[in-house]
Amino acid sequence: MSFRDYLSEAKAIFDRLYPDNKISEVDYEGPTIVVYTKDEELFSKRDDIARQIAQELRRRIAVRPDPSIMLDEDTAEKLIKEIIPDEAGLKDIYFEPDTGEAVIELDEPSIVTRNQEVMVNIKSRTKWSPRIVRAPPMYSRTVKEMREFLRSVKKERKEFLHNLGIKLTTPVMPGETWIRITALGGHREVGRSATLISTNNSKILVDCGMINVNDPDHPWEEAPYLYVPEIQPFSSLDAVILTHAHLDHSGLVPLLYKYGYDGPLYTTAPTRDLAALLQNDYIKVAHSEGHKISYESKHIREMLKHTIALKYNETTDITPDVRLTLYNAGHILGSASVHLHIGDGLYNIVLSGDQKFEKTWLFNPAVNRFPRVETFMIESTYAGRDDYTYTRSRAGEILTDVINRTFERGGSVLIPVFAVGRSQEVMLVIEDAVKRNIIPRTNVYLEGMIMEATAIHAAYPEYLNKDLREQIMVKRDNPFLSDIFKQVETKKQREEIMDSSESKIILATAGMMNGGPVLDYFKSMAPLREHSLVFVGYQADGTLGRYIQSGAKNVTLTDNGKPVKIDINMSVETAEGFSGHSNKAQLLNYIATMQPKPQRILVNHGDGDKCYEFSRLIRSKFGIDAISLKNLETVRVY
Template identity: 45%
Template sequence: MSSVDKQLEDLKAEIEDELPPGISVSDVKYEGPELVVYTRDPKEFASNGDLIRKLASKLRKRITVRPDPDVLMDVTAAREKIREVIPEDAGVTDLDFHVDTGEVVIEAEKPGMVIGRHGSTLREITKAIGWTPEVVRTPPIESSTVSNVRNFLKQEREERRDILERVGRQIHREEMADEQWVRITTLGCCREVGRASFILSTAETRVLIDCGDKPGAEGEVPYLQVPEAAPLNSIDAVVLTHAHLDHSALIPLLFKYGYDGPIYCTEPTRDLMGLLTLDYLDVAAKEGRTPPYESEMVREAIKHTVPLEYGDVTDIAPDVKLTFHNAGHILGSAVSHFHIGDGLYNVAFSGDIHYEDTRLFNGAVNDFPRVETLVLESTYGGRNDYQTDQEDSERNLLDIISDTHEKGGKVVIPAFAVGRSQEIMLVLEEAMRSGKIPRMPVHLDGMIWEATAIHTTYPEYLRDNLRDRIFHEDENPFLAEEFNHIDAGEDERQEVTDGEPAIILSTSGMVTGGPIMSWLRHLGPDPDSTLVFVGYQAQGTLGRRIQNGWDEIPMNDRGNGRGGRGNTLSLKMDVETVDGFSGHADRQGLENFVKTMNPRPEKVLCVHGDERSVQDLSSALYHDYNMRTFAPKNLETFRFK
């Protein structure tokens, strides 16, 4: 008998000792980080509301209780009972029964009403039918991504359960190492922005954090071939902080080269990763480049994803616990806190953070019981990288829009589909509703509408007041009549160009390809129109060059702005930059993030910024807070124990 089988046998006996008479346990299994308890008495389990919580606390495990398939109520009868228990106002749109696991997935417009206070309605459902209910939200705006991901995971349930059982056995295996140490190896994004990737190693475990590309630098990928990362099938877990491509683009590539383990991220990060990586492949094909992997690898990545919620402490290896906290950067972005060993060491990776509250999100969390080392993004870590405050930024943007409208021109805003676009949409919706700017069409091009639909699917990750508005359909700001999804391609773009004053939000945010190139062709020669940058423009991107004054823009036939000698566009539209809308903390925000940590970390690694930014921030944190700081290069290894 393996050590894991013995462990499960002991857990089964311990659970049986804790249960009151009349409740049986037929089997216990690991599925990923969870302990799944099968019982022939699910209704009795549900009748004792504190039982699962007490077991989880005593065993220090995340526990799911499932009924044995042979004690399940007939599906037709169960469907009727569920409708009786759940209030009609909950807006149930689908009931999906899975006999193999005894689970029923309930899709509803108002999941909170299905769950009930402290899970009371869920317990009522189990008491009535014996099935284990799982609740998902019906997207207020239809999302093909959310629908496709849910359908795909439904089709792959059996294989996914096999994957989770294998992962669970890996997590709970017996520790083999005699010594204890902690190391971090930098595989990318050091003294540069992009290709974020790190290996966190212990004597027992190796975890890969992020695996992204580098904007504007085709072919520069993380150093996955070095001994710390290779072979990929020896990595125990992958943690994805958020879905932006400079952190997620090459996650599917791992599966092409042998990785077959879990990816830990939040649920919205999983969906957005699917959206952005599939688009990444599509753009590469349109530009005549060979994509680094096939779409099948994106599906593999989604199949291997284990979604975690903020604040859940989760075992991901025998000696590593992971907890996600809100990073305030984009939907589902997470500061990733690793607790290593039995109190041996604690490391936090900031991912990308925004420390102050925005219209979309609460600011980044920096409240941890312990952090000895912080790996901190430094995108705006330079000495003079202070952004305009939000109110001033919004006022500047609205002034530019009003001036351009008076001239009869169009405002073109290159924006990331995820995060900045929704922030700008909220500003524009409020400004038009309150009369600060004239009402005019706001055209959303590229993936912006689909990304917005995903935001409305997960309102619990948004700011409280915004979440409340989304719950009331007549107040959902994203459904304002001014917003128009461009879905007819060039013909519709030409119509907009020939039409009345308007605002165009278009991907790509750094002008490295996509629909923004078409808008430059249409409106670049128009001196009455304005191009407004509201997000970070990385070195080497066309966006940065235009920002720095280029007015002759290379345009090749593929429209990616990276070639086409002799084929140039004369840019006559105004070019403006409005700071303050970035999803990244500025220099002050980064310092405040560290300053208000209690206790403060002993060491800080400043990463994800150009050379000046990381060195400036590293120096300032050292001088101001007397902590050891580093501005590492790629392929450095730091040992902490």
């Protein structure tokens, strides 16, 4: 059927089931058929009716109030403030015109949700549907600005989603069906992740990252193979999917929009927010260090304008012949494994992304149960013959031991961290150790974007594991708000911290020491034996962090543009077990307990021969066909 046929049939079904429906418009918004009505009762029953019609039509249906009956946002906000009881603790109201919802953030949401009279009053007087949520315990500038930006481009987004809806109903091409996977980056290496899934109807890119996020002088050398015919021009892509926000996966997505791509980007809401945070910081750091940049902030905004945020386990059409579902990958906030259902039950591909198959201080373990999977792609960051990592509890013991030994000799501890993921886990360990008197109470200085990234975690509690979510949202015991944590705001503060003789802990970006504020502290602390440098995250080949971790006695860095030799006398330690990647045992356990078992496994995201060795181990252990593609290689899977 054409898109007009689908819309007409949707209207006909509504007329049959609910004759006096007062429907004013039926339109496409991406994969969803949106029905606008002036009937308040129909809108109030929208979930049940939409579900029934979606089953008949096999399309997603959304019922929304006609914009003409809804109060303008300013007037609606004033009324809602009058209606909400004071004891509920109103913190914020923001509107989502796409869904017709007024999201109301309260300190005590149960006071309102238990009182249906308040809910009905809001809906009848404003014609907005109230959605009551608990107010985040921390303010996030990024989340606030994201909401404001998406409201400011709602007309452009509506047009984009309408055109996408038309494209999604285009009949598939007749003829032979085939499916290919092309390795464009992050295969037999860590960094610049990019994988192209092609069918006879669709071209889908999963991730588009950079390999060395702090040296952008030669962006195309650090990029995936984006100039090959398979992906050119970018306008030929039908969809882009982002597994998570780390720049080795998200860093060059805005570049696609700079050079002609104007299609959808599918990801989770926290990944959208975190990716924008990290990408804007990439531009800021590049400017401050005099580097060339691959794109500008306007290209990030263009990316956000085209982003479609999905929840875990939510299935949507992304091309006429492919459906997408995202599952928790356990790696960082919002990280996802990608499930692609191709054709009408024809074939299924799952790409794990970066994943952690263990419950961590922040997240539940990666999901490894899917409706169907024929080909599975899995990472192998720590799958080498000599790789081993400790459990999370052991990692905490190692870190607290290093802190105590360093403090005993009058030194301070410097921890290079990624702003997203590892920094929050390290904060939880330190806060708990202080609370239980395992380490002395001390100041913990946070450099870079750590606190803002932490606030984004608090804004999306549904993505955290149950224990932490309840601790923050129900028990009101937010470990991230402990008074031991001190945000470093200025260069002067940084200098005062370095000059101070107090024993302290410093968490500073970047995690692999290839730039950022961590280098200022390192230059000051490295020559002094009383201090310690502790690595808690993966150090890729070719990075300064890997060089120091491997036993370097000195390094040459720049200071005010001049090369300076730095002797490394401080203790260099590694706290194994903090990684957001599964170790080899966890990867094998993931495959062993995976349901259903795939027919083929592709191994990627591993340095050197790790991909090849792990694919060989999979074949011998499970009897599953397993290979590791090189960059630029293509495999036909159907």
